[in-house]
Amino acid sequence: MSAAILPPSKTQYLTVPETAKDKASLKSFDKAEVAKHNKEGDLWIIVDTAVYDVSKFADMHPGGSHVLLQVAGKDATEAFFGMHRSEVLTKYSRYLIGTIAGDKPQIVLPTNGTLSPVPYAEPTWLSEGFKSPYYRDSHRSLQKAMREFVDAEVREDAQMHEKDGKRPTVELVQKMGSPDMNLNAMRLGPSKLLHGKKLFGGVKPEEFDYFHEMIISQELVRAGARGYADGLQGGMCIGLPPVMNFGSDELKQKVIPDVLAGKKFISLAITEAFAGSDVAGLRTTAKKTPDGKHYIVNGTKKWITNGNFSDYFSAAVNTGNGLSMLLIPRGEGVETKLIKTSYSTTAGTAYITFDNVKVPVENLLGKEGKGLFVVLSNFNHERWAMCCGSVAGSRLIVEECMRWAHQRKVFGKALINQPVIRAKLAAMIYKIEGLQAYLENVTFQMCHMTYAQQADLLAGPIGLLKTACTRAAGEIADDAVQIFGGRGITQNGMGGIIEMFQRTQKFDAILGGAEEVLADLGVRQASRKMPKAVL
Numbered sequence: 277m278s279a280a281i282l283p284p285s286k287t288q289y290l291t292v293p294e295t296a297k298d299k300a301s302l303k304s305f306d307k308a309e310v311a312k313h314n315k316e317g318d319l320w321i322i323v324d325t326a327v328y329d330v331s332k333f334a335d336m337h338p339g340g341s342h343v344l345l346q347v348a349g350k351d352a353t354e355a356f357f358g359m360h361r362s363e364v365l366t367k368y369s370r371y372l373i374g375t376i377a378g379d380k381p382q383i384v385l386p387t388n389g390t391l392s393p394v395p396y397a398e399p400t401w402l403s404e405g406f407k408s409p410y411y412r413d414s415h416r417s418l419q420k421a422m423r424e425f426v427d428a429e430v431r432e433d434a435q436m437h438e439k440d441g442k443r444p445t446v447e448l449v450q451k452m453g454s455p456d457m458n459l460n461a462m463r464l465g466p467s468k469l470l471h472g473k474k475l476f477g478g479v480k481p482e483e484f485d486y487f488h489e490m491i492i493s494q495e496l497v498r499a500g501a502r503g504y505a506d507g508l509q510g511g512m513c514i515g516l517p518p519v520m521n522f523g524s525d526e527l528k529q530k531v532i533p534d535v536l537a538g539k540k541f542i543s544l545a546i547t548e549a550f551a552g553s554d555v556a557g558l559r560t561t562a563k564k565t566p567d568g569k570h571y572i573v574n575g576t577k578k579w580i581t582n583g584n585f586s587d588y589f590s591a592a593v594n595t596g597n598g599l600s601m602l603l604i605p606r607g608e609g610v611e612t613k614l615i616k617t618s619y620s621t622t623a624g625t626a627y628i629t630f631d632n633v634k635v636p637v638e639n640l641l642g643k644e645g646k647g648l649f650v651v652l653s654n655f656n657h658e659r660w661a662m663c664c665g666s667v668a669g670s671r672l673i674v675e676e677c678m679r680w681a682h683q684r685k686v687f688g689k690a691l692i693n694q695p696v697i698r699a700k701l702a703a704m705i706y707k708i709e710g711l712q713a714y715l716e717n718v719t720f721q722m723c724h725m726t727y728a729q730q731a732d733l734l735a736g737p738i739g740l741l742k743t744a745c746t747r748a749a750g751e752i753a754d755d756a757v758q759i760f761g762g763r764g765i766t767q768n769g770m771g772g773i774i775e776m777f778q779r780t781q782k783f784d785a786i787l788g789g790a791e792e793v794l795a796d797l798g799v800r801q802a803s804r805k806m807p808k809a810v811l
């Protein structure tokens with residue numbers, strides 16, 4: 277891998293008046309003119325040199341009209357930024373009527389695709405002045421394209437469905453799967469599926485590596501909706517690889533193109549109420565019919581991501597001679613119902629019952645009784661992908677805390693002036709910086725190892741990395757809530773992202789292998805490689 281050392285993509289920021297839809301209609305006022313509009317029904321305020329006529333809005337203001345009347349006709353900048361995210365200004369720009377003549381706005385807002393200027397909000401390789409040996413031009417162009425795509429097309433859908441609990445918009449998934457983007461296929465890592473395809477961000481199929489995949493995962497996290505992140509093809513990322521790697525050619529032909537195009541949906545159905553990480557304890561059975569042409573499947577599955585809207589289930593079943601993997605299409609005898617978990621039902625997390633489901637033997641994935649191998653074969657990749665998301669999620673929290681610590685004033689000064697707050701920020705920062713470096717090292721190894729080498733050498737390190745990520749996420753969530761106070765446990769407003777994170781960070785500590793199991797795996801693997809000679 278060549279060490280391309282390029283400057284990060286340019287950032288672009290606009291002042292609030294510059295983002296107004298109808299800039300031409302904005303007028304120029306002096307402060308004395310604004311001061312005249314200081315009562316109910318005629319209420320103007322100034323926020324960062326922009327003048328808002330909130331006369332009609334006052335009664336609808338979620339914080340009440342009283343607080344607005346207190347600053348009527350005045351500069352309310354400080355009061356405003358103690359209570360709101362800056363995005364509120366663009367969302368309500370319809371009340372913007374002008375600017376204060378001669379004053380220069382201080383607040384700037386990012387345009388779509390922009391890198392954050394907040395220190396530690398971006399990984400080192402995207403921070404101005406820093407270098408990294410891992411990333412080439414194609415990584416940078418993909419990152420830029422992904423950031424723009426998430427800002428322009430994913431975030432709104434994510435925020436809407438995180439709240440209403442409905443599945444991610446199918447048209448968006450189909451767009452991601454279109455021949456112009458092929459983003460769904462890219463989310464499955466470097467594979468034959470990419471050959472000859474046009475890839476998003478101008479990446480050439482032959483240069484696509486795990487760093488590209490990491491960029492996709494980390495950028496999607498910036499939509500700030502944990503349930504939605506799993507809802508948006510989380511099932512495909514783990515449910516399709518068993519078909520890709522162990523299905524017959526006919527099965528692949530039938531299933532893969534439709535799933536990648538977003539016409540059909542798939543999930544991985546392993547866990548049961550009876551068994552989570554203990555895969556050997558599964559009770560779903562598949563018995564062959566006397567003519568040997570079908571399996572009859574009976575049993576249940578629980579916590580199946582995307583299960584509620586999936587057309588296919590890559591399911592672990594007991595075939596009497598051990599565990600086997602079977603692709604079960606939705607049909608007679610398959611029932612799914614939503615489970616309400618701590619995150620949004622947009623993820624489609626389901627409880628599934630298989631009641632005498634007839635499945636053709638051709639749907640067997642791999643060999644009968646050798647399903648454990650199929651299950652294990654994608655575990656490293658799945659866990660590594662979860663690490664990518666977890667680190668990016670934690671980083672988003674650091675960004676939020678940095679902003680808030682500088683914005684929020686208590687006891688007459690900004691929070692950042694309190695040593696106890698700085699100590700919490702320091703602990704957050706060194707955790708994410710350490711974890712991103714750890715992740716990049718593991719990713720680099722993945723890029724340079726065969727599949728067999730990865731299985732031999734990386735299962736332990738990835739298990740430990742995932743444990744480190746999720747332990748850190750727990751501590752970061754805890755510190756973030758303390759920094760945000762009541763807002764950290766309130767879903768709307770300033771602390772919304774913190775609240776979401778503290779409520780959902782545990783998903784990564786449980787899904788894809790429980791934290792304790794993976795930590796133990798890491799040490800057991802190391803122990804197995806311990807040379808006798810040094811004892």
Ligand code: HEM
Binds near residue numbers: 352355
């Ligand atoms: C252009 C002017 C304003 C707009 C469009 C606006 C909009 C909003 C919105 C959308 C919320 C809901 C929470 C959120 O999404 O952040 C809110 C809450 C609130 N606003 Fe405003 N606001 C404005 C000005 C002000 C000013 C000047 C003050 C104080 C003097 C204020 C005080 C509050 C308070 C106290 C809350 C409740 C916060 C909480 O529950 O923690 N607002 N405002």
